[in-house]
Amino acid sequence: MEVVYFAGGCLWGVQAFIKTLPGVTFTEAGRANGTSHTLEGEYDGYAECVKTEFDPTVVSIRELMEYFFEIIDPYSLNKQGQDVGEKYRTGVYSENHKHLKEAKAFISERNDYDDIVVEVLPLTNYVRSAEEHQDRLARCPNDYCHIPEEILSKYSK
DSSP: OEEEEEEESSHHHHHHHHTTSTTEEEEEEEEESOSOSSSSSSOTTOEEEEEEEEOTTTOOHHHHHHHHHHHSOTTOTTEETTEESGGGOEEEEESOHHHHHHHHHHHHTSTTGGGOOOEEEEOOOEEEOOGGGTTHHHHOTTSOOSSOHHHHTTTOO
């Protein structure tokens, strides 16, 4: 199994979507690339993200990127849906250089790549979100989510 981290606005919908994808074996709500090592206080530069464990024999980073681009606006800086702020920025983070190379290639092959604001960076820090944020939409399906329901249910297992 391999691990990559996707930031796409509010993590509740991102986790609900990613966990339905083929080859995804585990997801966890968290925060990526901040400066603290705790959930106490402010976000300290973190992006809300979903830790995604996947089987690379079933799904590739390129395919995960294609799915990811279905649920984000890759041109919107620090904003997805009604969620606004640096913590809602879009990004792909990994400790695996190959993942970052493939994500960058996916973006650079698009005709509009100059306008895309999705970060593709090495993972420098990760903190798991509190239990109340884990699988939040499964427990509270009427909570706000910037991802349309038809997309959330598109790949349901």
